[in-house]
Amino acid sequence: MKRIIIHEEYCIGCGLCEVHCIVKHSRTGKIIRAFKEERDQIVPGVQVERDGYESFALQCRHCDDAVCIEACMTGAMHRDPETGAVLCDTDRCVGCWMCIMVCPAGAIQQGADGTVASKCDACTDEEIPVCVANCPNEALVLEDEE
Amino acid sequence: MKSKSKYLIIGNSVAAVAAVSGIRQIDESGEITLVSREPHHTYSRPLITYLLGGKVTEEQMAYRPADWYEKSNVNALLGTEITRVNPDEHTVETADGETLGYEKLLIATGGTPIVPGNVAGTDAAGVFTFTTWDDAKAIEAYIAEHGVESAVVVGGGLIGLKSVEALIELGIQTTVVELAETMLSASFDRTASELAQRRLAEEGVQVRTSTTTEEILAQEGRVVAAKLTDGETIPCGLVIFAIGVLPATEIVEGTDIEIDRGIVVDDRMRTSVEDVYAAGDVAQARELICGEKRCIAIFPNAFRQGDVAGRNMAGGDASFEGGLVMNSVTVVDVPTISVGVTEPLDDSYETMVQLDEDAYTYRKIVLHDGRIVGAVFVGDIERAGIITGLIREGLDVSNFRDMLISRDFGLIQLPTEYRRRVISGTGTRA
Numbered sequence: 279m280k281r282i283i284i285h286e287e288y289c290i291g292c293g294l295c296e297v298h299c300i301v302k303h304s305r306t307g308k309i310i311r312a313f314k315e316e317r318d319q320i321v322p323g324v325q326v327e328r329d330g331y332e333s334f335a336l337q338c339r340h341c342d343d344a345v346c347i348e349a350c351m352t353g354a355m356h357r358d359p360e361t362g363a364v365l366c367d368t369d370r371c372v373g374c375w376m377c378i379m380v381c382p383a384g385a386i387q388q389g390a391d392g393t394v395a396s397k398c399d400a401c402t403d404e405e406i407p408v409c410v411a412n413c414p415n416e417a418l419v420l421e422d423e424e
Numbered sequence: 425m426k427s428k429s430k431y432l433i434i435g436n437s438v439a440a441v442a443a444v445s446g447i448r449q450i451d452e453s454g455e456i457t458l459v460s461r462e463p464h465h466t467y468s469r470p471l472i473t474y475l476l477g478g479k480v481t482e483e484q485m486a487y488r489p490a491d492w493y494e495k496s497n498v499n500a501l502l503g504t505e506i507t508r509v510n511p512d513e514h515t516v517e518t519a520d521g522e523t524l525g526y527e528k529l530l531i532a533t534g535g536t537p538i539v540p541g542n543v544a545g546t547d548a549a550g551v552f553t554f555t556t557w558d559d560a561k562a563i564e565a566y567i568a569e570h571g572v573e574s575a576v577v578v579g580g581g582l583i584g585l586k587s588v589e590a591l592i593e594l595g596i597q598t599t600v601v602e603l604a605e606t607m608l609s610a611s612f613d614r615t616a617s618e619l620a621q622r623r624l625a626e627e628g629v630q631v632r633t634s635t636t637t638e639e640i641l642a643q644e645g646r647v648v649a650a651k652l653t654d655g656e657t658i659p660c661g662l663v664i665f666a667i668g669v670l671p672a673t674e675i676v677e678g679t680d681i682e683i684d685r686g687i688v689v690d691d692r693m694r695t696s697v698e699d700v701y702a703a704g705d706v707a708q709a710r711e712l713i714c715g716e717k718r719c720i721a722i723f724p725n726a727f728r729q730g731d732v733a734g735r736n737m738a739g740g741d742a743s744f745e746g747g748l749v750m751n752s753v754t755v756v757d758v759p760t761i762s763v764g765v766t767e768p769l770d771d772s773y774e775t776m777v778q779l780d781e782d783a784y785t786y787r788k789i790v791l792h793d794g795r796i797v798g799a800v801f802v803g804d805i806e807r808a809g810i811i812t813g814l815i816r817e818g819l820d821v822s823n824f825r826d827m828l829i830s831r832d833f834g835l836i837q838l839p840t841e842y843r844r845r846v847i848s849g850t851g852t853r854a
């Protein structure tokens with residue numbers, strides 16, 4: 279499966295990954311409108327962590343050994359059989375936050391309205407996830423794994 | 425004998441489902457027979473209170489899609505109760521008098537709700553336990569038929585609290601009766617319990633602690649009140665006993681399979697008898713922090729154990745790394761997470777605390793020997809899993825411990841090596 283690799287030594291903390299993630303998951307798909315009208319309705323699936331001059335962008339790791347799937351009590355959190363991505367079926371999620379409790383990367387958030395979990399969906403409908411495609415310094419790259 | 429399966433699984437819930445997928449990781453075709461007393465397709469047990477409260481539909485109860493048995497190549501005997509396991513013969517008996525054979529057996533029978541033997545009147549109509557889908561339906565029907573307006577929930581633990589949530593949704597005036605000094609005392613510390621209790625009180629829920637029911641009073645066979653040990657009598661049209669579950673070990677009692685509190689298993693989920701495995705709420709397996717074998721009746725534990733059992737039954741080599749007590753519960757609208765040891769066991773433990781009572785936010789981290797052994801999050805639960813991961817890992821946090829309690833705490837403050845492993849995505853388990 280393909281995996282997004284984080285190269286923290288190249289991350290300049292610009293946050294473009296977050297911006298493009300929000301736009302991609304907005305209704306309008308337009309950067310200005312997405313920010314003006316929808317910013318508070320979308321929790322980006324990638325988030326930049328910063329500490330002094332250090333930074334890196336983190337999205338769900340789509341772990342092989344995904345503890346969030348194990349802990350999900352409704353069956354909403356599942357592995358997409360085609361892409362191998364770990365996805366949350368928000369129609370079945372009841373917002374119990376068991377996934378947030380167990381994710382060692384802290385990569386799952388409460389959705390903007392606080393009722394269902396929100397996480398990176400690996401942009402499964404794109405050739406390359408938008409955070410990777412728009413990273414100016416190759417701090418996020420897509421690599422093939424066996 | 426009707427049949428002999430390569431794998432026989434008793435149970436149809438989390439542990440059983442995980443075991444099926446564990447087996448199928450290794451053995452794609454070996455015959456699996458799964459037997460369940462409950463007639464339903466595999467469903468999410470924790471959702472039964474949501475169902476009663478009208479927050480999910482019957483369709484949403486499904487834990488796996490409708491074609492799951494078929495796709496997993498499982499022969500499911502639903503609505504079939506097992507009454508006896510005969511390890512010497514490698515067979516089990518059903519309530520209908522049939523005998524089923526196995527090469528490898530998994531016992532994933534879960535727990536049986538406790539009804540206290542010393543409370544008089546528990547056989548009155550309107551007195552329930554609440555652990556199955558059918559319980560939810562029965563309670564719903566009883567409420568509708570008798571126009572129930574008030575209820576007493578006995579037990580202020582997880583199931584009790586979730587029952588209360590459902591009753592609030594239905595507009596039923598509810599009183600919680602808890603024997604301990606605070607609600608959720610098994611997983612919360614005192615501060616978190618008090619916050620939860622205060623939030624419930626604001627919703628009109630009465631919470632009576634340090635007392636329990638002495639007698640259920642009935643008229644014409646139907647419950648009309650609960651009499652407490654402190655002398656008070658609370659009128660109510662419904663009583664739910666939610667004082668815990670006991671491992672459902674009956675079917676192996678009297679065999680050579682070792683039972684302590686639950687069925688005792690090793691790290692490979694093997695019982696003391698060859699070819700018999702146990703997983704989930706029925707099993708007593710090693711706890712991560714203290715190292716002793718304990719029954720930890722929570723969902724993630726049941727899944728992990730079922731997966732390990734399934735893989736090993738199919739000839740794999742999987743090991744359970746130890747159970748960790750944890751829970752995530754939303755109290756009215758306040759999310760909470762508790763993990764591991766939430767109250768210091770003695771002076772050698774340290775705690776770090778951040779509390780804002782008005783905002784209902786609280787964070788607490790419990791440390792021992794330079795390692796995190798427990799945590800509580802109330803209100804703000806974002807990224808709690810990072811702490812859970814550190815507890816599991818047993819990482820020495822002495823160098824950055826002061827950061828842990830901060831809201832901005834993230835992976836970036838963690839040692840590079842650990843962080844690299846977490847973000848590699850291969851999984852964090854040893």
Ligand SMILES: Cc1cc2nc3c(=O)[nH]c(=O)nc-3n(C[C@H](O)[C@H](O)[C@H](O)COP(=O)(O)OP(=O)(O)OC[C@H]3O[C@@H](n4cnc5c(N)ncnc54)[C@H](O)[C@@H]3O)c2cc1C
Nearest residue numbers: 435436437438439461462470506533534704705721722723
């Ligand atoms: C209301 C409620 C809320 C909960 N909320 C949470 C939560 O938020 N988080 C959490 O971590 N955990 C929660 N739990 C606990 C969680 O549901 C259990 O830990 C989990 O279901 C255990 O799974 P299991 O597979 O071991 O057994 P169970 O889910 O108990 O299933 C046992 C299975 O065995 C079958 N069975 C039993 N005896 C026999 C027999 N003799 N013959 C044939 N079949 C038999 C049953 O029909 C059933 O299919 C909750 C439980 C309840 C009741």
